[in-house]
Amino acid sequence: MTEESYPIAHPSYLVDTGKRKGIKAWLTTCDHKRIALLYLWSIMVFFIIGAILGETMRTELFRPGQQFYGPQTYNAIFTLHGLIMIFLIVIPGLTVVFGNFVMPIMIGANDVAFPRLNLFSWYLYILGAAVVVVSQFAGSGPPDTGWTFYAPYSTQTHTNVIAAVSGAFILGFSSILTGINFIVTIHRLRTPKMTFFKMPLLPWAVYATAWIQVLATPIIGITLLMIIGERVFRIGFFDPALGGDPILYQHLFWIYSHPAVYIMILPAMGVITEIIPTFSQRRIFGYKAIAFSSLAIAGVGYFVWGHHMFTSGMSKEAIWVFSLLTFLVAVPSAIKVFNWVTTMYKGSIDLKPPMLYAMAFIFLFTIGGLTGLVQGALATDIQVHDTSFIVAHFHYIIFGGVGFAFLGGLHYWYPKMFGRLYNIRTANIAWGFLFTGFNLLYFPQFVIGLEGMPRRYFDYLPQFTLSQQISTVGGYLLGIGLIIMIVNLFRKSGEKAPDNPWGGKTLEWQLPSPPPEENFSTPPNVSDFPYDYD
Amino acid sequence: MTTEEKHITSYSLYARVLIILMVLTAITITAPSLNLTAFTILIALVIASTKAGIVLTYFMHLKIENTLLRIMVIMVLGIYGSVIILTFADYIYR
Ligand SMILES: [Cu+2]
Numbered sequence: 001m002t003e004e005s006y007p008i009a010h011p012s013y014l015v016d017t018g019k020r021k022g023i024k025a026w027l028t029t030c031d032h033k034r035i036a037l038l039y040l041w042s043i044m045v046f047f048i049i050g051a052i053l054g055e056t057m058r059t060e061l062f063r064p065g066q067q068f069y070g071p072q073t074y075n076a077i078f079t080l081h082g083l084i085m086i087f088l089i090v091i092p093g094l095t096v097v098f099g100n101f102v103m104p105i106m107i108g109a110n111d112v113a114f115p116r117l118n119l120f121s122w123y124l125y126i127l128g129a130a131v132v133v134v135s136q137f138a139g140s141g142p143p144d145t146g147w148t149f150y151a152p153y154s155t156q157t158h159t160n161v162i163a164a165v166s167g168a169f170i171l172g173f174s175s176i177l178t179g180i181n182f183i184v185t186i187h188r189l190r191t192p193k194m195t196f197f198k199m200p201l202l203p204w205a206v207y208a209t210a211w212i213q214v215l216a217t218p219i220i221g222i223t224l225l226m227i228i229g230e231r232v233f234r235i236g237f238f239d240p241a242l243g244g245d246p247i248l249y250q251h252l253f254w255i256y257s258h259p260a261v262y263i264m265i266l267p268a269m270g271v272i273t274e275i276i277p278t279f280s281q282r283r284i285f286g287y288k289a290i291a292f293s294s295l296a297i298a299g300v301g302y303f304v305w306g307h308h309m310f311t312s313g314m315s316k317e318a319i320w321v322f323s324l325l326t327f328l329v330a331v332p333s334a335i336k337v338f339n340w341v342t343t344m345y346k347g348s349i350d351l352k353p354p355m356l357y358a359m360a361f362i363f364l365f366t367i368g369g370l371t372g373l374v375q376g377a378l379a380t381d382i383q384v385h386d387t388s389f390i391v392a393h394f395h396y397i398i399f400g401g402v403g404f405a406f407l408g409g410l411h412y413w414y415p416k417m418f419g420r421l422y423n424i425r426t427a428n429i430a431w432g433f434l435f436t437g438f439n440l441l442y443f444p445q446f447v448i449g450l451e452g453m454p455r456r457y458f459d460y461l462p463q464f465t466l467s468q469q470i471s472t473v474g475g476y477l478l479g480i481g482l483i484i485m486i487v488n489l490f491r492k493s494g495e496k497a498p499d500n501p502w503g504g505k506t507l508e509w510q511l512p513s514p515p516p517e518e519n520f521s522t523p524p525n526v527s528d529f530p531y532d533y534d
Numbered sequence: 535m536t537t538e539e540k541h542i543t544s545y546s547l548y549a550r551v552l553i554i555l556m557v558l559t560a561i562t563i564t565a566p567s568l569n570l571t572a573f574t575i576l577i578a579l580v581i582a583s584t585k586a587g588i589v590l591t592y593f594m595h596l597k598i599e600n601t602l603l604r605i606m607v608i609m610v611l612g613i614y615g616s617v618i619i620l621t622f623a624d625y626i627y628r
Contacts, residue, residue: 255621314628316627317623317627
């Protein structure tokens with residue numbers, strides 16, 4: 001593959017070339033790269049809010065008993081923390097930022113298939129977020145159900161559940177439209193020579209994710225409407241007194257929300273799959289295995305939702321089936337882990353920040369994945385159910401996995417997005433704080449969870465004090481790491497980035513940094529293999 | 535990629551499809567008054583699925599679309615069916 005330089009006649013996408021300038025140009029843009037940045041800024045803002053909420057919970061838990069807010073506030077805060085982190089950050093997260101920014105470039109396209117729909121999805125996202133924010137202040141108090149909105153509590157509590165549920169409903173539409181957009185883009189807009197098996201693996205992951213977005217999200221939509229119907233009209237979907245079934249709610253909720261975990265983690269795996277060959281300077285090991293394991297995760301992932309309900313009173317026949325399927329879905333994830341490690345084997349590994357995040361991802365995701373099997377096994381699940389073991393597992397997957405992949409991707413494509421470099425040393429220090437803080441924060445929760453510390457409790461027995469304090473200190477280290485990282489990335493002093501600072505082989509590194517508004521003025525060269533290192 | 539082909543569907547075909555759909559709707563409305571107990575739900579579901587199938591085939595052009603799109607729709611129906619079956623693995627044995 002040859003390095004091509006493009007004539008300077010094409011200004012970067014960050015320069016306003018149209019009639020509108022400044023903020024107006026950004027808010028009316030249909031450029032996939034600008035929309036990616038709109039999402040990036042929004043997600044950063046929400047992430048800072050969600051992280052502050054998390055830090056207040058850790059502070060409250062520093063000692064047993066009440067420190068500075070009471071149980072009802074604690075319930076409202078973990079609900080809002082969950083709503084923000086899940087619906088506003090990790091579900092859209094990597095798809096809308098990196099899926100939007102690099103996926104079209106990687107397949108040699110000039111934009112997504114429906115650019116206006118893409119912008120409309122962002123507006124829906126902001127609208128949904130606004131409704132969630134309003135739910136905190138309007139009506140009868142912030143919701144206290146947890147992000148899961150479990151019936152029958154969610155249909156009975158006097159807090160403002162309807163607004164929060166409507167916000168999540170609107171966010172679902174945004175997700176579906178993005179999914180449709182990306183499926184059509186990958187089928188229709190690949191540059192002529194880019195066959196499916198010449199595509200890099202991030203587009204493969206985005207493709208599998210998009211299918212889950214389109215097929216699973218409508219189910220959460222209808223479920224949330226059913227909560228509203230139950231609250232307003234007392235229809236009797238979930239309330240046994242009205243002839244309903246509370247477990248039906250859990251079925252419907254998890255039919256979406258388990259696949260939603262793969263909406264979060266699949267693009268994260270895609271990002272890791274891009275980072276590892278670049279910083280090992282080696283061909284990816286098992287290209288087809290990784291591509292097909294994305295599809296397999298998406299496919300099998302639909303059929304494992306019952307593992308969230310082992311102790312809720314489901315039939316034992318169903319429980320066995322769901323446990324078996326849960327163990328099966330671990331196989332394609334493990335395939336990816338083996339492929340990443342094998343790619344690194346005998347490579348010339350360069351420990352730049354993106355690679356540090358990618359290696360942290362493999363480590364933390366593996367811990368998260370294996371502890372997931374503890375819950376997938378029927379007997380052990382009864383012990384750990386509803387304890388902080390679940391909280392630890394979940395954060396190892398979602399923060400240690402999705403979050404670290406997001407930060408890795410951000411450090412990887414940052415020079416491409418903004419045309420500037422960040423300070424590598426500072427980025428490494430921030431990573432050190434994040435990695436240490438993360439493990440101090442969540443690992444003790446595995447231990448006290450096994451010892452019986454329930455989750456979502458604002459108070460605890462004195463024997464858990466030391467572990468809770470280690471956890472809180474870890475939380476503060478994590479916060480310091482985030483501040484260092486954000487300051488390092490977004491102060492405006494970095495030197496100009498070269499077109500290909502890391503020696504990557506995929507198409508985005510052939511473009512200037514930052515890329516021109518129309519990505520490719522001539523169809524790009526497509527090599528036979530996207531990771532052509534040796 | 536693939537060459538664009540033009541398909542012209544006659545008005546009479548659309549009209550016939552419309553009539554079939556309306557007849558099926560009429561049956562859906564009258565069936566519950568026959569007091570067929572549990573079969574009422576079965577009839578309603580079968581008719582609804584038939585109607586959805588007809589709409590997909592003719593109005594949404596699946597009949598003349600390429601194989602890829604047909605595979606996609608079949609895949610979606612397969613996932614949907616499996617989800618229903620798995621859910622009933624709970625309800626039937628509970
Ligand atoms: Cu799950």
